[in-house]
Amino acid sequence: MIAKVNLLPWREEGRKRYRQRFGFMLAGAAAMVVVLIGLVGWLLDWQQGIQSGRNARISQEVTMLEEKLALLPEMDAQREALLKRLSVITDIQQGRNHITQLLSLLPGLVPQGVYLDDISLTGNNVKLSGKGESNGHLAILLANAEQSAWIEGITMHSIVRAKEETTLIRFKASFVINPVQQAHRNEGGGQ
Template sequence: MILINLLPHREEKRQRRKAAFYAGLGLAAVIGAGVVALWFGVLQQMISNQQGRNNFLSAEIRKLEAQIKDIATLRAEIEALKARQAAVENLQLDRNVPVHILNELVRHTPEGVYFTSVRQDGQVLNITGVSQTNERMSEFLRNTGNNSAWLTKPELIEIKLANQQPGANRNLPRLFDFSVRLSVKRQQDQSPPAAEAASAPAPAVAAR
């Protein structure tokens, strides 16, 4: 007996394949959505961890900035203390300088040269006075320039006749008014022998 299938089996197979395709497509979509959700969760966790590290680093940076400010303040205080210490040391070293300067002037001023004003301004010594001759003034400049341990770089600012006025007695000896500028050496700039001599008690100053 021969059986003949008269049902539309091709259409039925097509429907089954289409249903299987859609089922596979839905399953792929579900799996894809799960993968995306899982990856999103992983990314969120990574972002959260990184944010925590960033917050930690920011806090540590703020601590370091505060420490740096403290260090800068300490350095400024140290520099100020060093400056005050240096000022005190300089005052300690310079306290006997005027005595040494006067001794040097007495020692290196030749006869016939008289001072009317001696004024020290820092490391500069300004002297005005009277000299009997130009030669005596030149000798004073040579002595202070070459032989003095405390005075250096003598500079003659001005020298002029002192008593050449109308009606003046021509029999009077000629005198010269002068103005001199010298540099004063500090004790720390002295050579070792001169520094030792400077640290010794200064002799009495004799008036010229």
């Protein structure tokens, strides 16, 4: 009976099932590849959308910063104008201090017997002209100026006996109010 058993159809049927199973697996793999490619494409589109949003946000921020940077030259010009105004105000304030300082120095500087006709203040430079009863009184004026910590560079420019007044001597002098002493006084609270 074994000789009558034909195994060819059974083998043929096994091969047919094997081919069908291989076809299903191949179709399944192809479907998986298609799904996987679709999923990767969707993921890349999603990431691209997120990156596009980020790029748009960065572009918007860059535009805002460029607008702000465009204002910098105008702000620098305003700053320079304010600094100039502040400088003018500081100069005026220092000028007030020089006048006050000069007026507070003069009573201790000018002795009796010396009479001032003209006082001019330009910055820190002071020019005096007047009359004195004697050379001794003018020497006291110079000595007082040299002893003052507030005055430097005292110079007597001329001493002339007035022709119309034989008792008085005309003089012209100049000195500089010491800006270092002025600064120390301002820092020390006006002492």
